Amino acid sequence: MIVITGASSGLGAALAKLYDGRKEKVCLTGRSESKLSHVVEQLSSNAQYKVCDLANPLEVKSIFEELTSAPETIIHCAGSGYFGLLEDQDPEEIQQLIQNNLTSAIHLIQESIKRYQNQPLNLVIVMSTAAQQPKAQESTYCAVKWAVKGLVESVRLELKCKPMKIIAVYPGGMSTDFWSTSGKELDTSGFMMAEDAATMIAGALSSAGNGFVSDITVNRS
Amino acid sequence: MIVITGASSGLGAALAKLYDGRKEKVCLTGRSESKLSHVVEQLSSNAQYKVCDLANPLEVKSIFEELTSAPETIIHCAGSGYFGLLEDQDPEEIQQLIQNNLTSAIHLIQESIKRYQNQPLNLVIVMSTAAQQPKAQESTYCAVKWAVKGLVESVRLELKCKPMKIIAVYPGGMSTDFWSTSGKELDTSGFMMAEDAATMIAGALSSAGNGFVSDITVNRS
Amino acid sequence: MIVITGASSGLGAALAKLYDGRKEKVCLTGRSESKLSHVVEQLSSNAQYKVCDLANPLEVKSIFEELTSAPETIIHCAGSGYFGLLEDQDPEEIQQLIQNNLTSAIHLIQESIKRYQNQPLNLVIVMSTAAQQPKAQESTYCAVKWAVKGLVESVRLELKCKPMKIIAVYPGGMSTDFWSTSGKELDTSGFMMAEDAATMIAGALSSAGNGFVSDITVNRS
Amino acid sequence: MIVITGASSGLGAALAKLYDGRKEKVCLTGRSESKLSHVVEQLSSNAQYKVCDLANPLEVKSIFEELTSAPETIIHCAGSGYFGLLEDQDPEEIQQLIQNNLTSAIHLIQESIKRYQNQPLNLVIVMSTAAQQPKAQESTYCAVKWAVKGLVESVRLELKCKPMKIIAVYPGGMSTDFWSTSGKELDTSGFMMAEDAATMIAGALSSAGNGFVSDITVNRS
Numbered sequence: 001m002i003v004i005t006g007a008s009s010g011l012g013a014a015l016a017k018l019y020d021g022r023k024e025k026v027c028l029t030g031r032s033e034s035k036l037s038h039v040v041e042q043l044s045s046n047a048q049y050k051v052c053d054l055a056n057p058l059e060v061k062s063i064f065e066e067l068t069s070a071p072e073t074i075i076h077c078a079g080s081g082y083f084g085l086l087e088d089q090d091p092e093e094i095q096q097l098i099q100n101n102l103t104s105a106i107h108l109i110q111e112s113i114k115r116y117q118n119q120p121l122n123l124v125i126v127m128s129t130a131a132q133q134p135k136a137q138e139s140t141y142c143a144v145k146w147a148v149k150g151l152v153e154s155v156r157l158e159l160k161c162k163p164m165k166i167i168a169v170y171p172g173g174m175s176t177d178f179w180s181t182s183g184k185e186l187d188t189s190g191f192m193m194a195e196d197a198a199t200m201i202a203g204a205l206s207s208a209g210n211g212f213v214s215d216i217t218v219n220r221s
Numbered sequence: 222m223i224v225i226t227g228a229s230s231g232l233g234a235a236l237a238k239l240y241d242g243r244k245e246k247v248c249l250t251g252r253s254e255s256k257l258s259h260v261v262e263q264l265s266s267n268a269q270y271k272v273c274d275l276a277n278p279l280e281v282k283s284i285f286e287e288l289t290s291a292p293e294t295i296i297h298c299a300g301s302g303y304f305g306l307l308e309d310q311d312p313e314e315i316q317q318l319i320q321n322n323l324t325s326a327i328h329l330i331q332e333s334i335k336r337y338q339n340q341p342l343n344l345v346i347v348m349s350t351a352a353q354q355p356k357a358q359e360s361t362y363c364a365v366k367w368a369v370k371g372l373v374e375s376v377r378l379e380l381k382c383k384p385m386k387i388i389a390v391y392p393g394g395m396s397t398d399f400w401s402t403s404g405k406e407l408d409t410s411g412f413m414m415a416e417d418a419a420t421m422i423a424g425a426l427s428s429a430g431n432g433f434v435s436d437i438t439v440n441r442s
Numbered sequence: 443m444i445v446i447t448g449a450s451s452g453l454g455a456a457l458a459k460l461y462d463g464r465k466e467k468v469c470l471t472g473r474s475e476s477k478l479s480h481v482v483e484q485l486s487s488n489a490q491y492k493v494c495d496l497a498n499p500l501e502v503k504s505i506f507e508e509l510t511s512a513p514e515t516i517i518h519c520a521g522s523g524y525f526g527l528l529e530d531q532d533p534e535e536i537q538q539l540i541q542n543n544l545t546s547a548i549h550l551i552q553e554s555i556k557r558y559q560n561q562p563l564n565l566v567i568v569m570s571t572a573a574q575q576p577k578a579q580e581s582t583y584c585a586v587k588w589a590v591k592g593l594v595e596s597v598r599l600e601l602k603c604k605p606m607k608i609i610a611v612y613p614g615g616m617s618t619d620f621w622s623t624s625g626k627e628l629d630t631s632g633f634m635m636a637e638d639a640a641t642m643i644a645g646a647l648s649s650a651g652n653g654f655v656s657d658i659t660v661n662r663s
Numbered sequence: 664m665i666v667i668t669g670a671s672s673g674l675g676a677a678l679a680k681l682y683d684g685r686k687e688k689v690c691l692t693g694r695s696e697s698k699l700s701h702v703v704e705q706l707s708s709n710a711q712y713k714v715c716d717l718a719n720p721l722e723v724k725s726i727f728e729e730l731t732s733a734p735e736t737i738i739h740c741a742g743s744g745y746f747g748l749l750e751d752q753d754p755e756e757i758q759q760l761i762q763n764n765l766t767s768a769i770h771l772i773q774e775s776i777k778r779y780q781n782q783p784l785n786l787v788i789v790m791s792t793a794a795q796q797p798k799a800q801e802s803t804y805c806a807v808k809w810a811v812k813g814l815v816e817s818v819r820l821e822l823k824c825k826p827m828k829i830i831a832v833y834p835g836g837m838s839t840d841f842w843s844t845s846g847k848e849l850d851t852s853g854f855m856m857a858e859d860a861a862t863m864i865a866g867a868l869s870s871a872g873n874g875f876v877s878d879i880t881v882n883r884s
Contacts, residue, residue, distance in 0.1 A: 588813030
């Protein structure tokens with residue numbers, strides 16, 4: 001079973017299609033019933049979904065309580081964007097950005113650790129190249145992505161010697177709905193397709209012997 | 222005029238005493254009327270204070286609206302700690318941590334930029350060495366501090382060519398009230414005194430010709 | 443054609459076997475004729491090799507001049523280790539370490555750019571997790587690995603908009619000859635096998651659409 | 664006694680003048696007898712100098728053997744620049760760059776540790792903002808500066824609990840001879856004056872109680 005958050009569009013939806021096509025059981029989560037069910041309609045009967053808001057820790061808990069089988073992999077794709085000069089940003093939108101990216105990631109990681117830290121589970125946290133460098137006009141977005149990176153690297157220290165592993169994924173800009181809802185107008189025609197990013201990420205996630213790919217950055221060429 | 226946030230205790234209070242002793246006008250902010258007024262009682266009649274919660278953008282605005290003279294320097298010390306293994310942390314406390322550290326910093330920086338970006342103002346953002354590395358048992362604290370660092374470094378890119386400057390300060394562990402309220406029990410006897418950190422930071426903040434000290438880390442020896 | 447430097451042992455030799463097994467033409471380089479020829483004996487007749495010291499820019503040039511077909515991929519694995527407290531390290535060994543890791547990488551990258559920057563070539567630079575963090579008893583080794591990382595990230599900025607891509611690979615400790623020749627005695631029984639690291643790296647190196655996997659870290663689980 | 668390397672020009676010479684003016688005993692080192700003696704002529708009779716090449720470990724040793732009193736502070740300013748696209752750089756100049764920046768720093772730090780690690784000595788290593796980020800047209804310069812940063816941060820781990828401290832200083836571009844000898848033609852009129860940088864750095868270097876300023880970045884405003 002592979003749990004995929006943020007699966008109603010973009011990279012999450014593309015990964016869902018990819019793994020479903022490989023006959024993996026997937027459980028998708030997202031905030032929008034209509035979007036999620038639309039994605040699931042395109043998948044096999046193996047796929048299930050669960051509408052939930054990861055900013056609510058009880059809803060995060062319910063995802064895992066209702067799983068019909070134990071997950072081997074959790075891929076956390078949920079997140080949203082918000083851009084522009086800091087002076088032009090709206091405090092409520094910023095609050096939303098923090099909820100959607102930082103609070104959600106904390107809850108998801110916390111719940112995963114509580115349940116699965118003693119199992120050989122792979123917890124894949126999808127961030128952004130904005131977690132790796134500062135960017136003008138992306139100050140609060142960088143802030144929440146840097147936060148998740150700091151969280152992930154700290155939690156890894158706590159998980160040392162545990163079979164559960166955290167894998168960090170940093171994709172560059174993709175051509176998805178993400179941008180149209182972020183308030184930033186830009187030409188995304190040269191951006192990566194979510195399907196291509198999904199292919200590369202799914203291909204790169206691997207382990208062999210006593211090693212595993214722990215960090216992956218995917219960029220536009 | 223020097224505005225100091227988080228001035229009701231610890232480093233903020235120590236900086237207030239130091240600058241007041243140098244005959245600088247200071248305006249202190251904090252959430253606790255009683256603590257703030259207690260600090261101000263020990264200062265000269267030049268010192269003023271303003272109770273406010275930086276997590277509320279309107280209260281941040283009111284600090285600057287009520288200043289009796291224009292600030293040359295704003296020192297943002299406000300923040301709180303919360304520690305322990307991620308699995309043991311409480312979602313509401315985490316929410317408070319995000320508010321006290323990330324949301325507050327965003328509001329304070331945003332308001333400062335709106336008002337002063339075209340003036341030669343120094344905005345000093347006090348973070349922590351936890352902004353520079355991951356730490357076990359400090360995962361959410363590292364998260365919010367990494368967030369502020371990502372924010373500061375991104376906003377600097379937006380301020381390029383502006384006279385307003387952002388100075389980043391990263392102090393290591395100090396022996397203050399911070400720890401007793403953070404849920405972490407530890408021996409802070411070898412930690413720095415807030416007064417010593419204040420002395421070093423105030424000494425290091427300087428500019429000469431067309432240069433300025435932009436980043437300072439203070440550590441225990 | 444895939445050119446692999448440092449192919450006489452460890453990860454380089456493992457990658458050579460892997461790609462040769464996939465019917466790729468490989469050209470191996472290394473400083474030791476005997477070791478290199480021993481590796482090549484185990485490969486198909488497609489494989490060729492070239493003895494050379496990458497610290498000599500003329501020898502680097504000769505590798506590419508003598509290739510029988512144009513390379514699509516160059517994998518730079520060459521390097522050596524040297525460990526211990528800084529106070530105990532020998533200046534001549536340090537000099538050798540710099541030559542084997544930094545000077546070699548500069549020459550290899552420079553020659554690759556001169557020849558291939560306008561072609562869709564993948565230049566894979568294998569470093570170490572020691573390039574990503576400081577480590578006690580590995581000070582000079584970290585120094586040369588941080589150097590290569592700084593070089594790679596800077597050269598990427600110069601190659602923006604060019605079809606040639608640089609891929610950075612950071613493997614953690616592997617159980618190879620590397621350690622026995624590095625002066626550090628340690629139990630490598632929990633380390634990764636070079637063959638496993640090769641499998642993961644070769645699997646992760648991919649591109650799709652207008653994206654590519656640009657950075658990969660492989661760690662022990 | 665304050666030992667200053669790279670004191671024949673630029674920041675090193677400016678620091679020498681500053682400390683000599685404060686009645687500190689200084690010992691200057693540099694590779695050029697004529698330049699060094701010219702600087703010393705402008706100083707008090709307290710000042711001494713020693714011509715030496717830090718790339719030679721025996722010459723580094725001789726600096727300290729000939730000191731007339733024990734140093735409290737060593738400020739390592741020696742270094743050189745070399746710029747341009749990597750494809751245009753000359754292998755011999757690159758070799759020189761590595762010697763002047765990386766090899767020299769290793770020898771200086773190693774000798775300092777051997778002699779003084781159990782004394783409360785401050786070893787100040789002056790790098791560059793090029794140690795903190797990648798830069799196009801500065802690939803090999805970034806490489807050697809990243810190397811020194813990796814070295815410093817690793818050696819700090821080895822010195823934990825020792826009274827000797829390493830202070831890292833990262834100045835941005837200064838208007839000095841450095842540029843005219845680096846092969847890069849650029850307008851340095853907006854750069855910092857070495858004298859201003861010296862004033863800020865000397866002001867920022869401080870300790871109080873059991874804390875000290877461990878890292879300082881100085882930038883153009």
